[in-house]
Amino acid sequence: MARTFALQPDDPNTVAEPSQADMNEAEALIAGLNEAQAEAARTTEGPVMIVAGPGSGKTRTLTHRIAYLLAAKKAWPSQILALTFTNKAAREMRERIVKLVGAEQAKGLWMGTFHSIFARLLRREAEHIGFTKDFSIYDTDDTERLLKNLMGRYGVDPKKITPRAVRSRISGAKNQMVTPQEYLRLAADPFEEAVAKLYGPYVEALRRANAMDFDDLLAWPIRLFEQHPDVLAQYQQRWKYLHIDEYQDTNRAQYLLAKMLAAKHQNLSVVGDDAQSIYAFRGADIQNILSFQKDYPEAKTIRLEQNYRSTQKILKLADAIIKNNTGQLDKDLWTDNAEGDHVVLLEALSERDEAQKIERTIRDLQIRYGLGNRDFAVLYRTNAQSRSLEEALRRGGIPYRIVGGTSFYQRREIKDALAYLRLVVNPQDEASLVRAINTPTRGIGAKTMETLRSYANATGLSLWQAAQQPEEAGLSSRAAKAVEGFTFMIARHAAKVETTPADELARELIQASNLMQALRDENTPEALVRLENIHELLNAVAEFAQSGENATLSAFLQEVSLVADVDNLQADDNRVTLMTLHASKGLEFKVVFVAGLEEGLFPLSMAAQDPKELEEERRLFYVGVTRAEELLFLSFARSRYRYGESQGAIRSRFLDEVQAEDVIRTESGRAFQAKTGRFSLDDGDGFTQARSTSGSRTRRTADYAQIDPHYYRQSLRPDAPKPSRRSTGDDERQIVYDEGEVAIVPGVRVQHPSFGSGKVIALEGTGDRTTATVFFKDVGQKKLKLKFARLQVLG
DNA sequence: AGAATGGACTTTTTT
DNA sequence: AGTCCATTCT
Numbered sequence: 068m069a070r071t072f073a074l075q076p077d078d079p080n081t082v083a084e085p086s087q088a089d090m091n092e093a094e095a096l097i098a099g100l101n102e103a104q105a106e107a108a109r110t111t112e113g114p115v116m117i118v119a120g121p122g123s124g125k126t127r128t129l130t131h132r133i134a135y136l137l138a139a140k141k142a143w144p145s146q147i148l149a150l151t152f153t154n155k156a157a158r159e160m161r162e163r164i165v166k167l168v169g170a171e172q173a174k175g176l177w178m179g180t181f182h183s184i185f186a187r188l189l190r191r192e193a194e195h196i197g198f199t200k201d202f203s204i205y206d207t208d209d210t211e212r213l214l215k216n217l218m219g220r221y222g223v224d225p226k227k228i229t230p231r232a233v234r235s236r237i238s239g240a241k242n243q244m245v246t247p248q249e250y251l252r253l254a255a256d257p258f259e260e261a262v263a264k265l266y267g268p269y270v271e272a273l274r275r276a277n278a279m280d281f282d283d284l285l286a287w288p289i290r291l292f293e294q295h296p297d298v299l300a301q302y303q304q305r306w307k308y309l310h311i312d313e314y315q316d317t318n319r320a321q322y323l324l325a326k327m328l329a330a331k332h333q334n335l336s337v338v339g340d341d342a343q344s345i346y347a348f349r350g351a352d353i354q355n356i357l358s359f360q361k362d363y364p365e366a367k368t369i370r371l372e373q374n375y376r377s378t379q380k381i382l383k384l385a386d387a388i389i390k391n392n393t394g395q396l397d398k399d400l401w402t403d404n405a406e407g408d409h410v411v412l413l414e415a416l417s418e419r420d421e422a423q424k425i426e427r428t429i430r431d432l433q434i435r436y437g438l439g440n441r442d443f444a445v446l447y448r449t450n451a452q453s454r455s456l457e458e459a460l461r462r463g464g465i466p467y468r469i470v471g472g473t474s475f476y477q478r479r480e481i482k483d484a485l486a487y488l489r490l491v492v493n494p495q496d497e498a499s500l501v502r503a504i505n506t507p508t509r510g511i512g513a514k515t516m517e518t519l520r521s522y523a524n525a526t527g528l529s530l531w532q533a534a535q536q537p538e539e540a541g542l543s544s545r546a547a548k549a550v551e552g553f554t555f556m557i558a559r560h561a562a563k564v565e566t567t568p569a570d571e572l573a574r575e576l577i578q579a580s581n582l583m584q585a586l587r588d589e590n591t592p593e594a595l596v597r598l599e600n601i602h603e604l605l606n607a608v609a610e611f612a613q614s615g616e617n618a619t620l621s622a623f624l625q626e627v628s629l630v631a632d633v634d635n636l637q638a639d640d641n642r643v644t645l646m647t648l649h650a651s652k653g654l655e656f657k658v659v660f661v662a663g664l665e666e667g668l669f670p671l672s673m674a675a676q677d678p679k680e681l682e683e684e685r686r687l688f689y690v691g692v693t694r695a696e697e698l699l700f701l702s703f704a705r706s707r708y709r710y711g712e713s714q715g716a717i718r719s720r721f722l723d724e725v726q727a728e729d730v731i732r733t734e735s736g737r738a739f740q741a742k743t744g745r746f747s748l749d750d751g752d753g754f755t756q757a758r759s760t761s762g763s764r765t766r767r768t769a770d771y772a773q774i775d776p777h778y779y780r781q782s783l784r785p786d787a788p789k790p791s792r793r794s795t796g797d798d799e800r801q802i803v804y805d806e807g808e809v810a811i812v813p814g815v816r817v818q819h820p821s822f823g824s825g826k827v828i829a830l831e832g833t834g835d836r837t838t839a840t841v842f843f844k845d846v847g848q849k850k851l852k853l854k855f856a857r858l859q860v861l862g
Numbered sequence: 863a864g865a866a867t868g869g870a871c872t873t874t875t876t877t
Numbered sequence: 878a879g880t881c882c883a884t885t886c887t
Contacts, residue, residue, distance in 0.1 A: 207876080
């Protein structure tokens with residue numbers, strides 16, 4: 068039957084009562100769901116919270132719910148808003164809905180991340196808040212550059228207080244809707260005072276630049292809605308049904324937006340898992356999901372507890388992990404899936420060894436089970452860990468792909484090119500002006516820029532305007548000419564923005580900028596890669612320009628600022644995936660490795676200090692483990708490079724606190740033994756005390772066979788020479804001696820005059836600056852400078 | 863003004 | 878080990 072309503076997307080009021088036929092059709096769409104999922108899909112009116120464990124089909128449920136709404140004709144597509152965590156999730160959801168109800172019926176649905184949806188909204192409403200629709204979007208890199216600039220002018224020393232710290236504090240303040248004035252009033256310590264000094268000027272700088280940072284994309288809509296209730300009313304009317312995926316990761320601003328928008332119809336349904344909340348550092352507030360029922364007393368709570376993804380053993384481990392946290396919402400995960408193989412714990416000598424074991428295991432499983440590269444993912448805590456894994460995979464000839472790290476749009480050459488494009492669209496964009504004006508070098512140095520800036524300050528002009536009057540600004544004729552050449556080039560292209568197709572304009576402009584010529588002249592392999600990247604960017608512009616009617620350059624730039632690296636993950640690309648645990652959320656793989664399970668790394672030593680952060684790390688572990696469908700490997704290394712030197716490591720407490728020893732096996736198939744009382748003397752870490760053999764600052768290479776003859780049975784590299792005692796190979800462990808005879812080395816028990824007895828977890832630095840992280844039984848973890856701490860080695 | 867060199871510092875996770 | 882920055886050299 069022909070349904071035409073999807074073709075009149077903006078007609079707000081006329082949705083007919085569903086006929087019996089419509090309802091039958093809607094029911095047919097959700098026939099494949101389980102009982103709880105179907106109930107969630109059917110509960111279309113009023114607030115609903117779907118509490119769902121990993122692998123329980125929550126996205127599927129959300130998708131079917133939307134399809135159900137459409138089929139039952141409860142709403143036009145344009146009346147449905149779905150907010151997801153990544154663009155990828157939104158894209159997949161849209162694809163599935165298209166499959167369910169057809170492309171015509173799905174057309175006009177609003178789906179995307181909070182940031183992209185509200186960027187779109189701000190584009191429409193920009194003039195209400197004094198921006199133009201062509202505003203630039205500053206990512207963290209842009210933001211930190213801008214801040215650094217401001218720090219110079221406001222006398223804050225970037226050595227003592229890093230732009231990153233300031234950025235993160237300001238971001239927090241914006242999330243909480245704290246204004247610069249309020250912040251200034253509340254500032255309590257020197258750091259906060261410094262932030263307070265910068266916060267106001269930072270906000271003004273963004274405004275002058277017609278630019279928004281990520282937080283603004285959420286904060287400005289809130290302000291807009293507060294100041295213009297009529298605009299809010301319009302969107303409340305438009306979006307009759309609101310869906311939020313990964314609700315546990317929403318921050319205060321997102322919470323407020325959801326509340327404002329849902330106020331009229333109250334049809335807010337959220338999906339989330341408090342056990343998977345891993346973005347508190349970014350302002351995510353787990354309370355949003357924990358107190359949903361309080362915020363919306365009418366709300367119906369539906370639990371999805373059946374897991375369709377993982378084997379029983381994997382699930383059992385996951386459950387045992389999360390049990391160590393307090394205060395989760397009640398959930399009882401279960402699965403009909405097979406029992407599955409044991410979770411395997413890989414123990415390695417060094418990070419290199421760890422990577423090699425992973426690589427070998429991948430090859431082995433591929434042969435044994437005929438798995439493809441795409442079936443594997445290696446997850447780790449920090450991006451820096453990817454290097455050793457990459458090397459091993461490259462050596463083994465296994466194609467891989469890295470998600471995250473520096474993504475395409477963060478590369479220097481791409482940001483340079485983007486700066487030109489942004490500037491042409493939005494000449495007020497000062498950060499882009501500063502970036503582009505002397506890249507490639509065209510004789511406009513620091514002094515010239517200083518002159519321009521003080522002229523701008525004195526006259527109240529923007530930097531761009533000042534740059535257009537170089538002589539009045541007092542520049543030498545040579546400098547003035549250089550600046551003029553630049554401004555003319557930008558202005559010439561800016562004049563054509565409205566009339567020229569985006570790709571053509573971009574191509575011409577980049578050509579005129581000489582960016583590519585400079586790279587060609589450099590003629591190094593790296594420069595040629597960069598050149599290729601710029602070509603790729605121009606292709607992306609072209610592709611975008613041909614994609615639709617509103618495909619302007621300015622729209623391209625805004626969109627591009629908001630793509631995450633995971634968004635580009637393609638399943639048809641047959642490669643092993645390497646990524647951080649954070650990036651893995653929402654994904655699944657047949658075989659998963661969680662690497663680097665070491666104290667100080669996972670959990671990170673910073674996080675281990677604070678129980679709250681420690682719980683978040685644990686949830687992160689939980690997220691990683693539950694990505695696995697069939698096989699799960701956990702690994703740790705006994706030494707790892709950090710700050711350019713190898714440091715000893717002990718395995719993560721996460722391995723030993725877990726009450727599921729029976730699901731874990733070692734590599735050789737033996738039972739896994741958790742270490743209880745790991746901070747007691749007899750902890751079986753396998754560290755023997757090193758003896759000083761030649762003077763007071765002897766180093767000992769890591770002859771692991773000596774440390775624990777049993778743990779490492781077969782040689783990995785039978786042909787490799789045995790590490791000599793003098794070797795400075797990469798398995799070397801840093802050892803520092805105090806005045807006495809005995810080494811202070813990670814794993815060793817020490818006595819402190821006031822803190823009592825404890826255990827060394829990590830060492831950092833060298834010489835007088837050597838700092839030990841020690842876990843004391845009574846007072847917890849402390850960082851101590853060895854020079855001062857007078858530690859006595861016990862035993 | 864710009865390139866080259868040497869030293870300090872670094873690593874949390876990201877829309 | 879790599880990156881960023883300040884200083885020095887051209």
